Amino acid sequence: MKPIYITDLDHTFLHTDLSISPFSIEAWNTKAQDAFMSVATARSFTKAKELLSQLQINTPMILLDGSIIITPEQEIIDIKTIGKILGDAIVEVGMAHEIDPFIIGMKDSNINESFLYPRKLNDYQRDVLKGYKDDPRMQFNPDNRTMEQNLKIVYFGYEKQLRPLYEALKNIFGNEIEAKLSPEKYGGGWFLTLLHPEGDKAHALKKVMEYLERDPSDVTVFGDSVNDIGMFRLAGTSIAVSNALDEVKNVADIVLPHSNDEDAVAQYLSGL
Known part of the structure; x- marks a missing residue:
């Protein structure tokens, strides 16, 4: 059964200057060959598409904090306004x-x-x-x-x-x-x-899992901020980067030794 990885972007996967290192690109795209890979971000579709142009996204994206779920082909799975x-x-x-x-x-x-x-x-x-x-x-x-x-x-x-x-x-x-x-x-x-009361990342994650016909316990999520906490509590494995807020680290299953600027998510993915 394919593993599922969903990551926050700002201060988690992206560097602070919003760049993505060649190492992170390679680690992500290699993992995407045999895993479901996506993002859960406060960013919009327009900005996420721009920032992630070099990544293979093969699973619906959770955008604008969970208000919209959309496939890479721009099919709207759910929207809460x-x-x-x-x-x-x-x-x-x-x-x-x-x-x-x-x-x-x-x-x-x-x-x-x-x-x-x-x-x-x-x-x-x-x-x-x-x-x-x-x-x-x-x-x-x-x-x-x-x-x-x-x-x-x-x-x-x-x-x-x-x-x-x-x-x-x-x-x-x-x-x-x-x-x-x-x-x-x-x-x-x-x-x-x-x-919207169902426009957060946790509700959106449930929808993505329904779309994939998988259980939330099957997914690994990465994050750093308050809007990731609901998603952390739902996912089977929750992973905080080293620069995450303390309240996020407190509910994480794993706290990584690396920060977003040290390619924390990619370090984890490449080590699997």
Whole structure:
């Protein structure tokens, strides 16, 4: 029976500069000859396709934190979105806390996304936005209105502002949303991600296993951050890289001695 490997990208498989080493490419593509290989990432289809162009992906990808599951041939397996009414209500709470969000939603039925950014930006949001300077998906959203199909709503900032917002959103919307608050280890700030309640990596992993007609206990997953924890608890084998957050290491079956910049995932794959 073919083994199954699914990895997070940022700070897990990718180097911090978003590159993939020749060693990682070779280790991945060699393993893909006799294993199911895929990713579970906060990245969109457009960006994941660009970053992973040299890798053989032969299994549905979990994208945008689990909001969308799609095959390498662009067949949508599942999609979970926040509707406009709920999305606008979430944004109103954020505005009451004096912070505006980035919003990623479906632009059309061809898996094209729109990335909406607000008029009011804090310093951390400005830094994030610099990385999307020439991204054709970017769209100015001065009124902070959401789309008909919102894949995720994301707030970037600092903990002292985002934690009260996180608590308020959980109190107001309860199980209508999935809310994840986490530090961004490399940028010094925090991010708060709002998803459909079944739009996280754990639910998405179940769907992928159903698609493969396999049990979640058959899969090995790799990760580093809070959005990987649900997936770690579900998978048969969960592996944290050395630079993972402590709360991720605490639920991992294996903690690797290498970091993402030391090709941790590839080191593990090539040693099997």
